[in-house]
Amino acid sequence: MKITNVATAVIAGNFPWVLVRIETDEGVTGLGEAYWGAGVAELVHKARPVIVGEDPRNINKIVEIMIRCLSGEGSSGGATVTAISGIEIALWDIVGRALNAPISTLFGGRFRDRIRIYADCHAGETPDPADYAKKAKEVAAEGFTAIKFDLDTRNPFTLDISGDPHPRRQWFEPFNRTIGSAELKWMVDVVRAVREGVGPEVMVAMDAHWKFSVNDAIRLAQALEPFDLLWLEDPVPPENIEAQRHVTHSTRTPICTGENLYRKHGYRELIEKQAARIIAPDIPKMGGLAEAKRVADHADLYYIPIAPHNVASPIGTVAGAHVCAAMNNFLVMEFHAHDVSWWSDLVTEGPPIVDGFIRLDERPGHGLTLDEDVARAHLAPGSSFFGDTPHA
Numbered sequence: 001m002k003i004t005n006v007a008t009a010v011i012a013g014n015f016p017w018v019l020v021r022i023e024t025d026e027g028v029t030g031l032g033e034a035y036w037g038a039g040v041a042e043l044v045h046k047a048r049p050v051i052v053g054e055d056p057r058n059i060n061k062i063v064e065i066m067i068r069c070l071s072g073e074g075s076s077g078g079a080t081v082t083a084i085s086g087i088e089i090a091l092w093d094i095v096g097r098a099l100n101a102p103i104s105t106l107f108g109g110r111f112r113d114r115i116r117i118y119a120d121c122h123a124g125e126t127p128d129p130a131d132y133a134k135k136a137k138e139v140a141a142e143g144f145t146a147i148k149f150d151l152d153t154r155n156p157f158t159l160d161i162s163g164d165p166h167p168r169r170q171w172f173e174p175f176n177r178t179i180g181s182a183e184l185k186w187m188v189d190v191v192r193a194v195r196e197g198v199g200p201e202v203m204v205a206m207d208a209h210w211k212f213s214v215n216d217a218i219r220l221a222q223a224l225e226p227f228d229l230l231w232l233e234d235p236v237p238p239e240n241i242e243a244q245r246h247v248t249h250s251t252r253t254p255i256c257t258g259e260n261l262y263r264k265h266g267y268r269e270l271i272e273k274q275a276a277r278i279i280a281p282d283i284p285k286m287g288g289l290a291e292a293k294r295v296a297d298h299a300d301l302y303y304i305p306i307a308p309h310n311v312a313s314p315i316g317t318v319a320g321a322h323v324c325a326a327m328n329n330f331l332v333m334e335f336h337a338h339d340v341s342w343w344s345d346l347v348t349e350g351p352p353i354v355d356g357f358i359r360l361d362e363r364p365g366h367g368l369t370l371d372e373d374v375a376r377a378h379l380a381p382g383s384s385f386f387g388d389t390p391h392a
């Protein structure tokens with residue numbers, strides 16, 4: 001079997017979903033997805049000449065070829081790795097379809113058929129703690145057993161990084177990473193409201209987007225301990241593993257990070273220093289299915305669970321769910337498109353997420369078929385639809 005073509009279509013979802021289609025000389029076609037980002041579709045097309053003619057079953061070799069041939073584009077991290085991730089996922093889909101096996105089988109089989117999904121939630125533009133609780137109850141009523149909110153954005157006591165003044169702000173500003181007393185109280189009030197709203201049956205995570213100093217991240221994490229969070233995500237900036245580790249080891253609120261790291265090398269120090277309690281690789285961004293499994297296996301040496309960050313369309317989400325099924329240390333996977341009404345319509349098989357879970361079946365590959373009419377209707381302006389160039 002030989003690869004004959006690689007092409008992209010960018011769908012305008014709540015993020016640009018970069019779909020990657022790979023064709024072969026035996027008529028088997030694979031569909032993958034890369035995380036959004038400027039230049040990702042262009043980089044997929046740039047990789048085409050180095051992989052056309054390769055046997056798509058040699059996935060690890062093809063990835064290594066791309067890493068080496070695209071080193072000038074920056075293949076140790078960033079958009080190039082993201083483009084490679086989309087290609088890699090399409091290759092696993094091809095191999096699954098060629099062998100008539102689900103991707104999860106190719107990774108050694110499943111620990112579970114039902115992949116637990118958490119819903120990323122937003123409570124409105126100027127929410128109060130009660131609005132968070134209301135949204136949390138609505139989403140839990142749909143069957144989700146885990147939810148996440150942003151704790152730092154739309155906080156009326158924090159200045160936006162753009163500097164827009166808020167009438168309720170104190171003298172705190174965003175650049176020094178400190179948390180004022182009123183801001184801390186507001187965040188605690190939000191978490192208390194959500195926890196009281198959904199009760200102990202629903203796991204609750206909170207995201208802080210790398211915002212705070214070490215000391216103030218610890219203040220926050222300790223203040224949230226009574227509410228038994230699933231995790232507090234990214235309370236400190238990501239560059240300093242020692243600082244991250246200090247926060248993690250100073251609180252019994254589990255600290256989660258990892259959505260902006262790339263390849264197994266990017267996670268090595270984080271894992272080996274046990275600087276996070278939970279690790280959140282973004283699979284269509286950090287290197288793809290096999291690389292995510294390698295990170296999960298490495299994390300499992302330290303008994304660290306994996307909770308993939310995910311903002312993908314159904315293609316990237318369900319492909320990711322297949323490898324999550326094969327990770328013993330999988331915890332929960334993100335769904336970020338709760339407010340995109342047509343997310344499920346992008347595939348013909350029906351809603352991938354039902355009652356807060358993805359149920360994997362025996363269909364080959366990732367098992368999904370793109371609804372081309374829906375995809376074309378939401379094609380990003382200027383994108384080609386699997387044409388010879390990334391642009392229309």
Ligand code: MG
Pocket residue numbers: 207209233234259
């Ligand atoms: Mg996050």
